[in-house]
Amino acid sequence: MDTEPGEQARPRIEQPGADSEAMPSTADAVAASIACGRAVGLTVERPEVIAEGYSVRVRLHPEPVVTRVVTLGRALRGTPRAWLEREVAVARFLAASEVGVTAPWRDAGPHHVAGIDVSLWQWVEQDQSTVTDADFGRSLGRLHAALATYPDDLPLLAGPLADIAAAMSRSDDQFLHRAVAVLVPLAEGWPRRPLHGDAHTGNVLMTADGPRWTDFEDVCVGPVEWDLASLTVTEEALSAYPGRLDIVRLEECRDLRRLQILAQLLVGDFDEPALEEEIRTRLRRRL
Numbered sequence: 001m002d003t004e005p006g007e008q009a010r011p012r013i014e015q016p017g018a019d020s021e022a023m024p025s026t027a028d029a030v031a032a033s034i035a036c037g038r039a040v041g042l043t044v045e046r047p048e049v050i051a052e053g054y055s056v057r058v059r060l061h062p063e064p065v066v067t068r069v070v071t072l073g074r075a076l077r078g079t080p081r082a083w084l085e086r087e088v089a090v091a092r093f094l095a096a097s098e099v100g101v102t103a104p105w106r107d108a109g110p111h112h113v114a115g116i117d118v119s120l121w122q123w124v125e126q127d128q129s130t131v132t133d134a135d136f137g138r139s140l141g142r143l144h145a146a147l148a149t150y151p152d153d154l155p156l157l158a159g160p161l162a163d164i165a166a167a168m169s170r171s172d173d174q175f176l177h178r179a180v181a182v183l184v185p186l187a188e189g190w191p192r193r194p195l196h197g198d199a200h201t202g203n204v205l206m207t208a209d210g211p212r213w214t215d216f217e218d219v220c221v222g223p224v225e226w227d228l229a230s231l232t233v234t235e236e237a238l239s240a241y242p243g244r245l246d247i248v249r250l251e252e253c254r255d256l257r258r259l260q261i262l263a264q265l266l267v268g269d270f271d272e273p274a275l276e277e278e279i280r281t282r283l284r285r286r287l
Helices: 026-039 081-095 134-147 159-168 174-188 223-230 237-242 247-267 273-286
Strands: 044-051 055-062 065-070 111-113 118-120 191-195 204-207 211-215 221-222
Touching: 026 044, 026 065, 026 111, 055 081, 055 118, 055 221, 081 118, 081 134, 081 211, 134 211, 134 223, 134 237, 159 174, 174 247, 174 273, 191 223, 223 237, 223 247, 247 273
Parallel strands: none
Antiparallel strands: 044 055, 055 065, 065 118, 111 118, 191 221, 204 211
16 A cells, blocks of 8 residues: 555656646646645645746745746747756756855656646745846846856757747737848847846845846847846946947847747737837837
C-alpha cells in the first residue's frame, strides 16, 4: 500500500504530456498549485492568489512558496513548459550570483499536475515601495553582467517574436503584416547577448535586501537596448545604466515592443481601442 490506514493519498506528479487545449482558469491554477504543493511534500492550508494576468501566482500558506501557472499567456504561446524550464534554469543560475533575484524553490519543477505545468518559487517579503529610476538602471546593469556568463543557449527575443508570429498566423490585419515585414528582419540582425527579456519596473520587487528581479519567462538573447525599451524606463534609468547604449537601436526596440503589444491586442481578449490606435500611430512613422 502507498499509504497507512486512514492516511490521505498524496497527489502525484504526472509525466509531461499533451496539455488540454482549454486555457486554465484562475480556479484551475489554484487547484493545480495545491495539488502540486502537496505532491512534493508541502503543507498547504490556505492558497492565496497574489497575482493574475498572463500567469497566476499562488502563495501556499503556511509554506514560504509561491507557484506560477501560465493562463492567459497560452493564448499566444501555447504550451508553456519550455518557457518555464528556461525561466527556472536561468533564475537558479542567477540566484547563485550576487545579483538580486527571486529564487526557484529547491524542487521548482516545472511539475505537470492535472494537465497543467506548475513551477515553484521561494516567497520573498516585499515592502510597499517601488524601485527608483536610477536603481532600476543600475540593477539592470548588474543583472546583465551576471547573465553574460550564462552557459546555455537561449532563443532570440523569445517573447516578442513568439507573440508576433502567433498573431501573424491568426490575424489578417494588413497593418500588422506590413510592420512585421519591416521590424522582424531588422531585429534578426541585432547583436545577441543574454537578456531578462521583459525588463520593466513591475518585474522588480523591493525587499529589505534591496531590489530583486523576477519573471524570467521571456529570457532570451538580443541587444541590451531591448531590456531598456519598456515605456516604464525613464531617461534617468537610461542614464544610470552602466553600459553603452545605441540610441537608434533603442528606438527600434521600442517599436518592436509596440508591435508585440499590437499583436497581443489583436489576438488576446482585450478591448483597448485608444491604446491600439496610439500604437498604430507611432508605428506608422517606422513604416
